[in-house]
Amino acid sequence: MDAIVVGAGIAGLTCAHALAQAGKEVLVLEARSRVGGRIYSHMLAPGVVIDLGAQWLGPTQERAYRLAQTVGAALFPTYTEGESLVDFGGQQKRYTGIVPNLGLWNLLDFGRGVSLLDKMAQQVPLEAPWRAPNAEAWDSMTFATWIQQTLRTRVGRWGMRLFAEAVFAAEPGDFSLLHALFYLHSGGGFERLTATRGGAQQDRFVHGAQALAEGLAQRLGAERLKLNSPVRAIRQERDRVRVYCQPHPDAPTSVYEAKVAIVAIPPALAARIEYDPPLPPARDQLTQRLPQGSVIKCFAVYDRPFWREQGLNGFVTSDVEPVHLVFDNSPPDGSVGILLGFIEGRSARQLSGVDPERRREVVLQVLARYFGEKARQPEHYLDHDWSAEVWTRGCYGAHFPPGAWSQYGHALRAPVGRILWAGTETATRWMGYIDGAIESGERAAQEAIEILSVHPDHN
């Protein structure tokens, strides 16, 4: 065996596929009984697929669009006809376009903030954010502090908090300003990250995003993929790695050998593998510092997208707890109506432990506030708490608290002997997105090929 890949998310599958294409012998070990990682499509009824995980593509995510094309995954635009809703300070407003009219002074304040962010973001080198001119200062403060210091209006501050929750599934106090800036640069700026049309929420998958993972897995071949194989330990010897899998503590251990291992899972989970010899301090302490975000995706399914009849497109931003963000997530033909509400950051942490029935009630109550009484009576309701998923433990991705980028960033991708690191957290462009996962898989495959080509007879 040339390479073992840990994790059959998009990063791992991309990496394995690239290695197989290059003629290398490769095996992917996946903890779950399915591929896809943070992509997870659920078939609600024939023709009605719900993406419990990642679900969107947008402009400049060329790698992701190319993959969609390669595996024949059809796309369609997120529904944006009609008016959006904003529900702020106890008042609802309808609006068209990107920004609701919440007062000139508020808009100027928010717009100024956005433009400052975008300008600073461009100074952050994607390969090495810690080399930004103000890296130390930007990494010593939280994004919340920057908001506090820069934005003057309640609306402007709320807008920035919404950005933090929607994009990072975290609160502005959870990550550093430097991380916010890196991420903005990585995804192409504020509007690119937050917009539906023209932005990262532009296109959806007709049959679910999992088609990407399944298409890759199929091309890879069933013999190169082992499901139900959680990796517990990786030992490096002079000329090889030994990878230990055990589904649960009472099960027998399977051991696989290869010349390199690519760990393609979130850093917080990579920390839970035992490494022998132990990882260097910088790498280990890095993984103590990159927590996963917190999000619960909530789906209410109705007989039809009734809000469209009222001229609404289903998009809501609000300050009403616990759902600050709603999308129309109906299938392309509108044969049923689906509202997707996001519980993110603090709210997700609060509602993570509660009785699912209670969560349903709370969410439907908010949807009814936005869309009327009919919204309270869906035909189906389901939600998915990614922090409860043992093999992910939080979505969308990891965020970098103050200090992490500037003091540990150098260890993010640095190979440790025959162990390489992939996963969307290691991407330079579109970190945290499907596109970043692909970039990371391609990069790690390239690194693996380089190791395999050095003294091939000794490998």
Next chain:
Amino acid sequence: MDAIVVGAGIAGLTCAHALAQAGKEVLVLEARSRVGGRIYSHMLAPGVVIDLGAQWLGPTQERAYRLAQTVGAALFPTYTEGESLVDFGGQQKRYTGIVPNLGLWNLLDFGRGVSLLDKMAQQVPLEAPWRAPNAEAWDSMTFATWIQQTLRTRVGRWGMRLFAEAVFAAEPGDFSLLHALFYLHSGGGFERLTATRGGAQQDRFVHGAQALAEGLAQRLGAERLKLNSPVRAIRQERDRVRVYCQPHPDAPTSVYEAKVAIVAIPPALAARIEYDPPLPPARDQLTQRLPQGSVIKCFAVYDRPFWREQGLNGFVTSDVEPVHLVFDNSPPDGSVGILLGFIEGRSARQLSGVDPERRREVVLQVLARYFGEKARQPEHYLDHDWSAEVWTRGCYGAHFPPGAWSQYGHALRAPVGRILWAGTETATRWMGYIDGAIESGERAAQEAIEILSVHPDHN
């Protein structure tokens, strides 16, 4: 078996001893081949013991003094006769007392900062820091931001940074203001935490701090302690826990059963155990968010404490990289002279990976700057990088980055079924210290006894 304790640090041993005293059957499983955890005494020569880990006790640490007395561990005061040194901005000054005279304006600035901190700290409830009146604001900003906003002088800011490094082994940007305040309250205030005489660095152990751990282990009895037994997994069943140990991936697994398990290791390491059923999201995400600090303890051993002849007590604070803090760490009789230099926070992270020879050179160069050329030629030099220790992965303890206390603090001690949590990170008084470890072990033992007393026949 009634209880299994994971980790033979002071917390775990205290807990096990208390349970044994209460007539419970208990077993401690320890990953290392020694007890003591973050206490680790090294015998350099007969009568010359070097504490590579925790080494001090100070006033109000009653639990720790009581334990020292119980196990017969003799103490002696840290050497403070003579003058201290400050080396700041390229200039050295000798001084006596607690604060060097670096200019009235600077002292006023720093003093005002300290008094503000102490005042705010008293508003932080030790049992629930997230209930502090300004918890959300204090937890959304870093301690660095508070320094930036509050201190006016370079000297004042340096003093606060030194506090962060010396007390947390972290940079002011790494943790939240709320954590700084909690910690100050937990330890009894700024002076109590930072002072030698009258503070947390007041007393040392004649024969090394490990006497505490060994004394506890002896009282516990060898049959209740298994070394070389890293716990990999804990399964909970209806009426018991099963604990799985495996020294390395190729070794056989040993399984132990009991009615409760007490996990007495740092949160970041507790995260690396597999739990079945999985832990609730709040507990899991908490452990993704509590990184260990970064410190390298450096010891230079000379034929005699020659600096004392110059009227110096060996204590240095400075802004010279990489050693900002030095103590006279000679044995009580002064038969040899030992300087203890701390590399902390950012400097520890930078010097963690480098060649030990180079580290030695860098450290001795700084010591020579403080104490003259003789300091460059020690008879022995050794250092200990706690982030490289697989079963600790950083010292002194965990720090709470912004957001952790207010959003996850409630999960810090909350039992999960038959699993309880100990370790100095779970203490309310003297968190991060030996005293806090004892408090946590006593508390966890009490919780275990309560569980064991409910339906004792079903337990």
